[in-house]
Amino acid sequence: MALFRYQAIDASGKMATGTHPAEIIQEVEEWLVSNGMSPVKVEIAGAGAAGGASTGMLATIRQNIKETLTGVRLDDLIMFCRQTSTLLAAGVAALPTLDLMANQTENITLRKAIASVSRDIEGGTSLSEAFAYYPKIFNKLFLNIIRIGEETGNLDNSFDYLAGLYENEKDINERIKAATRYPKIVIVAIVGAIIFLMTFVVPKFVSLFSGSKVALPLPTRILILVSNFFANNFWLLTIAAVLLVPAWRRFNRQEFVILAWNRWALKIPVFGDLSLKIYMSRFARVLAILIKSGIDIISALRLSASSMDNIILQRMVVDVSEDVEEGLDLNAAMAKQSYFPPMVVQMVAVGEETGEISALLDKVADFYETETDYTIKNLATLIEPFLLLFLGIVVAFIALAIFMPMWNMMNVMKG
Numbered sequence: 001m002a003l004f005r006y007q008a009i010d011a012s013g014k015m016a017t018g019t020h021p022a023e024i025i026q027e028v029e030e031w032l033v034s035n036g037m038s039p040v041k042v043e044i045a046g047a048g049a050a051g052g053a054s055t056g057m058l059a060t061i062r063q064n065i066k067e068t069l070t071g072v073r074l075d076d077l078i079m080f081c082r083q084t085s086t087l088l089a090a091g092v093a094a095l096p097t098l099d100l101m102a103n104q105t106e107n108i109t110l111r112k113a114i115a116s117v118s119r120d121i122e123g124g125t126s127l128s129e130a131f132a133y134y135p136k137i138f139n140k141l142f143l144n145i146i147r148i149g150e151e152t153g154n155l156d157n158s159f160d161y162l163a164g165l166y167e168n169e170k171d172i173n174e175r176i177k178a179a180t181r182y183p184k185i186v187i188v189a190i191v192g193a194i195i196f197l198m199t200f201v202v203p204k205f206v207s208l209f210s211g212s213k214v215a216l217p218l219p220t221r222i223l224i225l226v227s228n229f230f231a232n233n234f235w236l237l238t239i240a241a242v243l244l245v246p247a248w249r250r251f252n253r254q255e256f257v258i259l260a261w262n263r264w265a266l267k268i269p270v271f272g273d274l275s276l277k278i279y280m281s282r283f284a285r286v287l288a289i290l291i292k293s294g295i296d297i298i299s300a301l302r303l304s305a306s307s308m309d310n311i312i313l314q315r316m317v318v319d320v321s322e323d324v325e326e327g328l329d330l331n332a333a334m335a336k337q338s339y340f341p342p343m344v345v346q347m348v349a350v351g352e353e354t355g356e357i358s359a360l361l362d363k364v365a366d367f368y369e370t371e372t373d374y375t376i377k378n379l380a381t382l383i384e385p386f387l388l389l390f391l392g393i394v395v396a397f398i399a400l401a402i403f404m405p406m407w408n409m410m411n412v413m414k415g
Helices: 025-032 053-070 076-087 095-106 108-122 126-130 140-150 155-179 182-209 218-232 234-252 255-265 271-290 298-309 311-327 330-335 342-354 356-376 379-414
Strands: 001-008 015-022 039-046
Touching: 001 025, 001 095, 015 025, 025 039, 053 108, 076 108, 076 155, 095 108, 108 126, 126 140, 140 155, 140 271, 140 298, 155 271, 155 356, 155 379, 182 218, 182 298, 182 379, 218 379, 234 255, 234 330, 234 356, 255 271, 255 311, 271 298, 271 311, 271 356, 298 311, 311 330, 330 342, 342 356, 356 379
Parallel strands: none
Antiparallel strands: 001 015, 001 039
């Protein structure tokens, strides 16, 4: 007979923990049910302790290092939101739910944050305010959705929506990675080929050309200059690259740099259009949910701005909310902004006329989700022309740089 450790919810909705001897897990679960408790987690007590302490310690150290480097992943947030939603929907109060999640969550960073949130709530802090102490884990959209759940009494729905949002984001990221895998391989191969040529091929041609009296063409001179620069300054460039990484990160945190990157991200071919579709879908869905929750349109617009990570689009939505506050119709305020597609403006106009704006926004979100799926499926095809153009330019430049002086030398010998 083994000793099992259990976590269960008692009749009052509180979390109960303890141990119980049994042959199998099912016996423990039956014992809990017979005592009026709902089993949440049952595991053998002290499993792997004997003879495996050192292995467990090493695994824990490796996990700590990994999570320190990677932080909280989307998978961790999805699991947290989904399980929290399930417990809240089952009638478990927020505090015992968070206590349970703090014990069950595998990611150490997230587990510590949840435990801290639980302590803050016990001390009288609201749930959204407690989560706000960890902005690197829980973004503004997360906080706004939780705040709405607190105000409307539908926290389970808020966590369920967040889980769906994170799942959709993860799915998009995974599909973009899969679609861009081939272009990434091609680019890496091109860079590798260029490094090989600069290291082994070009120096041999440099010695050959330097002994001749033939005037070298411009592409060859550029190629020789670049080759010599990398060959003579390899270690200096390596050290500079290492030192520039933190400087580059700090530079990228400057507001004007972030604005420039965000503006460029919306204009870059293929990916700019894809980003706009993703943002429009998310904006429309969040705004629809906020309006359905009974929040006034101005507050809903300002809250929905946080659903978009792009500062340019965030400010655009805030400008729309200010125009609406001054008395302008929502569709007219949107029409003033260049990044709102005409279809979105038209659908909002119809929604305002019929009084079904949330339903029309849901249709806008559905449309752009479909468009996003289509664009991602054809991403490799859309990138291919730009990739071929880049490859053609690189190959043509290297070929001209190597063969043009050879042709000149042959002409001199013939002459």
